[in-house]
Amino acid sequence: MKMKLRFSTTSPYARKVQIVAIEKGLDAAIEVVPSAPFAADSDVHKDNPLGKVPALVLADGQTLFDSPVICEYLDAQDGNPSFFPAPGPARWIALRRQALGDGIMDAAILRRVEATMRTPEQRSPAWLARQEAAIRRALDALEQEAGELDGQFTIGEVTILCALDYLDLRFSEDRWRDGRPALAAWFERISQRPSAQASRPKE
Ligand SMILES: N[C@@H](CCC(=O)N[C@@H](CS)C(=O)NCC(=O)O)C(=O)O
The missing domain is CATH 3.40.30.10 (Glutaredoxin)
Structure with a gap:
């Protein structure tokens, strides 16, 4: 089954x-x-x-x-986990990157819900600004470590890829690539992976 x-x-x-x-x-x-x-x-x-x-x-x-x-x-399932390394430095890096990517998604979805499910009177500019700032800081942190993202594909890099593509889908006007050339270049490379191509977000 x-x-x-x-x-x-x-x-x-x-x-x-x-x-x-x-x-x-x-x-x-x-x-x-x-x-x-x-x-x-x-x-x-x-x-x-x-x-x-x-x-x-x-x-x-x-x-x-x-x-x-x-x-x-x-x-x-295959007894050979590669996306979640065994406890040790590689695992903490992978989980930290996953948390950063999940955090970008969480903040982006809060922004989207605020825009799509609340009336203009209900919206809170301060709350929206808080989410925008969290996304901006997380992207800046990723730009700093973009040079270390190549050569592995753990749950950390999977999540960052999904988070960046979600920003393109919902907030392309924010132009996250501006001022973050290393992250943008990594994203272009990782997006060529067949699993990334096969799972592109669709409305
Ligand atoms: N932490 C959860 C987040 C899942 C999540 O928020 N999914 C959204 C869709 S993108 C959802 O189903 N939201 C419905 C809701 O919040 O009621 C995960 O990593 O799976």
Whole structure:
């Protein structure tokens, strides 16, 4: 029986799972269930009480969430995890980069929700500015370490790739590449990877 993945083509968190599944040769073992978690009639909560994608329903009926948990589970299936290195310096770097990428996505989605689900009167400019600042600082930190991102593809680099592509999808007017040439060049290189090409965000 196939695993079932609650998935949205624009979710950067769900894309992390898709990339790891492709890289590990597990995509054929997963049935993708397109899901719209923000729709009023969404039934995602039937698989994930938090009502969020991604959620992975295993063959025994157990459901895993969120994206860090699902990605680590898929990585472990062949007994040879490469996206989540064993405890040690490489693991802390990978997890820290994942946290930075997830944090960019979290802040970007808060901005998007503020813009799409709240009326102009309800919107808080201070809250929006706070999220924008978090994204800006995280991108600046990534520019500083962009020279060290090449030569590996752990959950850290997967997550950064997904976060940057999400900024292109939703906030292209912010022009995150401006002033960050090393990060932009790394992003162009990593985007050529077949798993990245196969999982490009689609509206
Ligand atoms: N930390 C979670 C975040 C997942 C998440 O926020 N997903 C969004 C879609 S991009 C969602 O389903 N949101 C629905 C909601 O917040 O109600 C993860 O890494 O999987």
